[in-house]
Amino acid sequence: MIRHQLPLIITFFTGMLLIITFFIPHKPFGDLEQRFLIWYSIISGFTVLLGLDSLVRYHLSKLKKEFNIHSFILILSLFLTLILGFYSWFKFKTPFALNSPFMFLYTYVIIPLQATMFALLAFFIASAAYRAFRARTFEATLLLIAATVVMLGRVPIGGYISKGIAYFISFLFKIPYEKISEIQIFAIVSDWIMNIPQNAAKRGIFIGTALGGIAMSIRIILGIERTYITK
Amino acid sequence: MFLIIFLIFQNSYFQSIKGYDTPADEGGSITLEWKIKEEFLSDTNPIKFFEIYRKEKEKGFINVGFVLSQYNAYEDKGLIDGKDYYYQIWVIRERDTLKSEIIGPIYSSAQWFNTNRLNVLIITIILFVVFLYYIEKAKKGEKLFVRKIAGLDAIDDAVGRATEMGRPILFSFGLGFITDVVTIAALSILSKIAKKCAEYGTRLLIPNYDPIVMAAAQETVKEAYLEANRPDLYKEGDITYLTSDQFGYAAGCDGIIIREKPGAIFWQGYFFAESLILAETGHSVGAIQIAGTTAITQLPFFIAACDYTLIGEEMFAASCYLKPEPHMLGSLKGEDFLKAIILIVLTFSAIIATLAVIFKDFTFINKLFQFINNIFTVK
Numbered sequence: 001m002i003r004h005q006l007p008l009i010i011t012f013f014t015g016m017l018l019i020i021t022f023f024i025p026h027k028p029f030g031d032l033e034q035r036f037l038i039w040y041s042i043i044s045g046f047t048v049l050l051g052l053d054s055l056v057r058y059h060l061s062k063l064k065k066e067f068n069i070h071s072f073i074l075i076l077s078l079f080l081t082l083i084l085g086f087y088s089w090f091k092f093k094t095p096f097a098l099n100s101p102f103m104f105l106y107t108y109v110i111i112p113l114q115a116t117m118f119a120l121l122a123f124f125i126a127s128a129a130y131r132a133f134r135a136r137t138f139e140a141t142l143l144l145i146a147a148t149v150v151m152l153g154r155v156p157i158g159g160y161i162s163k164g165i166a167y168f169i170s171f172l173f174k175i176p177y178e179k180i181s182e183i184q185i186f187a188i189v190s191d192w193i194m195n196i197p198q199n200a201a202k203r204g205i206f207i208g209t210a211l212g213g214i215a216m217s218i219r220i221i222l223g224i225e226r227t228y229i230t231k
Numbered sequence: 232m233f234l235i236i237f238l239i240f241q242n243s244y245f246q247s248i249k250g251y252d253t254p255a256d257e258g259g260s261i262t263l264e265w266k267i268k269e270e271f272l273s274d275t276n277p278i279k280f281f282e283i284y285r286k287e288k289e290k291g292f293i294n295v296g297f298v299l300s301q302y303n304a305y306e307d308k309g310l311i312d313g314k315d316y317y318y319q320i321w322v323i324r325e326r327d328t329l330k331s332e333i334i335g336p337i338y339s340s341a342q343w344f345n346t347n348r349l350n351v352l353i354i355t356i357i358l359f360v361v362f363l364y365y366i367e368k369a370k371k372g373e374k375l376f377v378r379k380i381a382g383l384d385a386i387d388d389a390v391g392r393a394t395e396m397g398r399p400i401l402f403s404f405g406l407g408f409i410t411d412v413v414t415i416a417a418l419s420i421l422s423k424i425a426k427k428c429a430e431y432g433t434r435l436l437i438p439n440y441d442p443i444v445m446a447a448a449q450e451t452v453k454e455a456y457l458e459a460n461r462p463d464l465y466k467e468g469d470i471t472y473l474t475s476d477q478f479g480y481a482a483g484c485d486g487i488i489i490r491e492k493p494g495a496i497f498w499q500g501y502f503f504a505e506s507l508i509l510a511e512t513g514h515s516v517g518a519i520q521i522a523g524t525t526a527i528t529q530l531p532f533f534i535a536a537c538d539y540t541l542i543g544e545e546m547f548a549a550s551c552y553l554k555p556e557p558h559m560l561g562s563l564k565g566e567d568f569l570k571a572i573i574l575i576v577l578t579f580s581a582i583i584a585t586l587a588v589i590f591k592d593f594t595f596i597n598k599l600f601q602f603i604n605n606i607f608t609v610k
Binding site for chain 1: 255256257258341342343344345348351352355358359362366408410412413415416418419422439441442443445446447451468471472473475476477478479481482486504505507508510511525527530532534535536542543544545546547548550558559562563565566569570573
């Protein structure tokens with residue numbers, strides 16, 4: 001009974017306390033939120049060990065069953081990083097010294113690997129856009145048109161096309177070209193799409209998310225939402 | 232009680248100087264404000280900056296800071312509450328220095344209520360009252376309608392499909408921490424999925440970005456397997472920590488997807504730039520994908536790459552939708568009621584703001600606009 005009730009009591013007390021502290025600047029309430037965040041940082045620092053334990057145990061058990069190249073490389077890299085970190089710490093007083101082996105590993109291995117993964121996004125955007133922009137339904141057609149206009153409004157070629165359209169209009173309606181040559185039609189429509197319909201939808205989602213978050217928080221504080229507690 | 236000492240001096244250089252205890256703070260702070268007389272603002276001898284000097288009783292002045300010429304206020308922090316302080320402001324000009332009169336004694340004090348947040352307090356109380364009212368109403372047995380959420384209805388199909396294909400299921404919390412409400416919401420969805428997996432005997436893989444979330448996920452899955460009377464199927468090794476590096480996590484998840492070829496993938500939580508990398512890899516192995524996030528910037532990517540997407544609030548509604556108990560549904564209804572109020576307030580405010588621009592000389596509308604603006608400004 002107490003095993004089940006105690007977390008609910010702690011959650012209620014902490015939740016209410018943090019709401020109250022938002023309105024009371026006087027000590028000890030004023031800096032309580034900051035203090036709680038420091039406690040969380042300390043706890044999360046220790047949980048790295050929990051993660052490390054999980055990772056090492058999982059891959060060592062895999063290696064024990066049969067040789068797995070991925071697990072082997074992971075364990076090797078993990079301990080190599082650790083050894084280089086300690087070595088740099090002893091030799092340079094800090095592992096983050098620019099000429100330390102640990103920083104060499106970070107600068108010439110980890111950063112390029114991160115950049116490589118990030119760069120993959122360009123290809124994934126292309127493949128996802130290809131599927132999303134297929135005009136099979138009315139909504140998809142609208143999306144295709146809006147996306148094309150926004151893209152053209154943000155790249156130099158859109159400017160050249162705008163000038164071409166201005167030239168065509170001036171020829172068709174006998175308007176002096178100089179009067180309309182500077183009108184960047186794609187940039188104007190693109191800005192309108194981004195500022196009006198896009199922002200309206202985004203703010204609608206924001207309001208919904210904020211209210212949903214508040215409702216969820218109230219459910220957690222009042223002990224109605226208990227999914228995070230084991231029975 | 233608000234102890235504010237408010238002093239206004241008139242001297243030869245300054246039109247006004249005032250020093251007072253900074254209101255609605257935790258103490259230890261005094262605010263100074265000043266205005267230079269017009270005749271001392273000249274282009275030939277412009278002000279470079281202001282220097283602030285402070286002294287305690289029977290001690291000499293010390294320089295405590297400076298303010299650039301375009302500003303005319305300074306907040307002196309780190310003071311001892313209740314102690315008397317005296318101030319002098321030096322105007323450093325191109326060719327000379329002007330000194331103000333000594334102002335003081337002024338002392339700082341802490342306040343027990345932040346009056347700047349009175350509006351937030353009132354709104355918070357209204358929120359609580361509305362939610363509690365609807366929860367109580369639902370408890371009394373009133374039938375509440377909840378619209379269909381396709382992404383949540385598809386969970387059973389997705390788990391069933393993966394089971395039929397003999398493939399595992401992958402669940403990811405993204406880069407969220409346990410302090411994020413969205414992660415707690417994702418845990419509710421995980422609980423439902425884990426129970427289904429236990430019933431069907433399907434393997435559930437959960438690579439994690441944060442060790443605390445990993446521990447919470449392990450407990451949630453274990454609990455669900457127990458509820459389904461299949462604790463024997465629970466494998467702690469399937470819910471592992473991967474890395475706390477954004478793209479390292481994306482690479483790790485992609486590797487798992489390519490090797491294990493899951494039949495269904497659930498992206499539930501907070502995601503950043505890695506969202507599309509993950510979802511496109513999932514799509515490439517032919518998995519049915521259900522995403523859910525409150526990260527607005529990532530929603531278009533999930534909508535493009537996944538079969539179903541829970542948009543923002545739908546994630547928070549998941550626990551109520553999957554476990555439709557009266558008190559859970561009541562809070563959902565309260566949310567809808569508040570949304571209606573916000574819609575009315577927004578429309579009304581937009582009309583007033585527009586009228587305030589059109590009729591600039593109409594004081595009543597402008598005052599009303601200012602009033603509405605003040606109500607919803609959080610300091």
